[in-house]
Amino acid sequence: MTVQPDCSALARRTAALCTLLGSSDHVRRLPEVQAAAERALTLLRSGADAAVLAACYDDLDHVLRQAGDARGLLNESRGATTPGVATHIKVAVCPGPARCSRLERARDLLPAPHCAVHDARMHKRRLRPEE
Structure with missing residues (x-):
């Protein structure tokens, strides 16, 4: 029986790979x-x-x-903790002037859902901490 890798660990390692490829670090040039x-x-x-x-x-x-490079691929100095990299959730919110409390997760590659009340597409934005 094989154990599947933790998806959150893979996401952190992918972010670390992105940071490594985007760096001008001398180790990357080897x-x-x-x-x-x-x-x-x-x-x-x-x-x-x-x-x-x-x-x-x-x-x-x-x-x-x-x-x-003693840090390896993933250490506290690389990956999701890199300055400028922040985890956020995109949501779709009501497009009307009198906004309702409807929130839906908004996928990056898909258009925002349709609002039946205002007959328009909902707006995408980051989820705020108070919501």
């Missing part, structure tokens, strides 16, 4: 690190299985540590 990062990126873009992706992230972490 050929073995670059090759492992590109392999992970190719798998991610192709929609690879979570277990395959997790194994590739493990390989990238190992290569980073061998190259002298």
Whole structure:
């Protein structure tokens, strides 16, 4: 019986990969690190299985540590804790002047749902802490 990788851990590692690829860090310029990062990126873009992706992230972490980066792929200094990276939830809200309390999760690639009361598309925005 195999255990499926934790999706939240995969999301954090994906954010760390994005940060690594976007950095100008000297470790990223090493050929073995670059090759492992590109392999992970190719798998991610192709929609690879979570277990395959997790194994590739493990390989990238190992290569980073061998190259002298003690943080590896995911440490407190990389990933979701990177400055400028924040987790947020997009919601669709009522488009009318007298807004109702209807909130729905808004997907990035899908249009906002239709509001039957105001006969218009709802507006997408970030969920505020008080909501």
